[in-house]
Amino acid sequence: MNAPRTRVQRRPVHGVLLLDKPLGLSSNQALQKAKWLLRAEKAGHTGTLDPLATGVLPLCFGAATKFSQLHLDADKTYEAIARLGVKTSTGDAEGEVIERRPVAVNAGDLARVQARFTGPIRQVPPMHSALKKDGKALYEYAREGLEVERAPRDVVIHSLSITAQPGSDDIRIRATVSKGTYIRTLGEDIGEALGCGAHLVALRRVATGGFHESQCVTLAAFEAMDESERLARLLPAESLVADHTRVTLGAEDAGRFLSGLRRRGGWGDSPAVAVFGDTPRTFLGTAHVKAGELIPGRLLSPIEIQQTLLTEATP
The missing domain is CATH 2.30.130.60 (Archaeosine Trna-guanine Transglycosylase; Chain: A, domain 4)
Incomplete structure (x- = not known):
């Protein structure tokens, strides 16, 4: 006979955990794992990261969940690697290759495109996103092989640097952006502006609001801690309103x-x-x-x- 499963005794936990989200895990999977480790009653996050993205993911517990919306609106900083000359169906490495083009890009081209995409720009949201049209997420349409019309959105690229990766057709992008900016779309648009197309092969969020990657703990390290050490990693709810x-x-x-x-x-x-x-x-x-x-x-x-x-x- 199987032994009965031990029920986790939940408890009130209040605060913010700055997690360095690992590759391959959805934001919700990371949240549920941290919630279980803390035995927390209530939890939420401040905006998702794609499974293929890593980096700063503030997780809110208890009273802090009341203020998580504030960081949905915060400026964010990303570092990404885009591969020139190859377009995919999703704009990242998860999708199928849909087009290949030759790459002939020099430093002057990168500087020109960097200037063009710095400041206020308009983006068409990607089909592979959670935005909804007629009550249905865009990625659901995409999975059915459908493409629907999306209205361009005004976003701001506060700062942008684009540098070549020696010995490859990859470029490194570092961007601080306003809410609602899709870095996959930025990478694709930069590739089009360079005349060869592109898709993201790596994406990392290094900062959101006033939180930085240096403050984060990995999920593996958090799991290895004892209960008191885990609780000690929590920032107070007021850290969400530091500004x-x-x-x-x-x-x-x-x-x-x-x-x-x-x-x-x-x-x-x-x-x-x-x-x-x-x-x-x-x-x-x-x-x-x-x-x-x-x-x-x-x-x-x-x-x-x-x-x-x-x-x-x-x-």
């Missing part, structure tokens, strides 16, 4: 703010505010200030605040 204006409230105002009431003060207008209580010092949530009024946004619950304080007090 917000900070406002600190006294105990009475903090209590009223947490109940959803606006507070008045001498604050200047600000669209993004991180609000803290001072006794004890704790993150309460987000708000915005208009005409001297602090207007609540996403708030932690009293139980989430209590659990966070208990966790911070535990050596």
